[in-house]
Amino acid sequence: GESVGLHLPTLSVQEGDNSIINCAYSNSASDYFIWYKQESGKGPQFIIDIRSNMDKRQGQRVTVLLNKTVKHLSLQIAATQPGDSAVYFCAEGTGTASKLTFGTGTRLQVTL
Amino acid sequence: DTGVSQDPRHKITKRGQNVTFRCDPISEHNRLYWYRQTLGQGPEFLTYFQNEAQLEKSRLLSDRFSAERPKGSFSTLEIQRTEQGDSAMYLCASSLVPRETQYFGPGTRLLVL
DSSP states (O other), rough: OOOSSSSSOOEETTTTEEEEEEEEEEOOOOOOEEEEEEEETTOOEEEEEETTTSEEESSSSSSEEEETTEEEEEESSOOOOOGGEEEEEEEEEEEEEOEEEEOOOOEEEEOO | SOOOOOOOOOOEEEOOOOOEEEEEEOOOOOOOOOEOOOOSSSEEEEEETTTHHHHHHHHTSSSEEEEEEEOOOSSSEEEEOOOGOOOOOEEEEEEEOOOOOEEEEOOEEEEEO
């Protein structure tokens, strides 16, 4: 299949370990942040989102942390599984249901 | 499957030809977005609609590109006089205002020869 990202930063983790994917954003006015997972040949799949009035949000096996002071976002995946292998994008938005601006993406490789 | 569908999934065309893509959003969603993604990059915003009104267009959307959402349901994106630089994945997403989450379709992969 085709590759989503050919020269992306890559994070390799062993199955069962925790993964942390980082993202820096640039627009101080952004108030909504979202993480997507994209597998090869597919569209981005929603993982978790967070608004700027929060600094942490948890989902199933995933946690998003937001540090507005340094404009940094992270995605933590607990007990990483082979099915988590994909490219992960952070995206930011401003206002209600606005367009999203995506980061460059990180490829997560899960080794057995 | 998010419920957003796109057709066709793949399109190969010759330079100079016109192409049209279709997006069917999740049925109750009132916002529909188009993005373009090239290899190694994140999606880039092109345009979005609220119901049938086109509310914003990116500077990436040259005058060869036109998008419509005539009845506030499905949308079409047309590219006239295609160029090799138009080769990309064209992604559609939808959301239900005022909720933020945008759900993406599988994309249409365009290759211009």
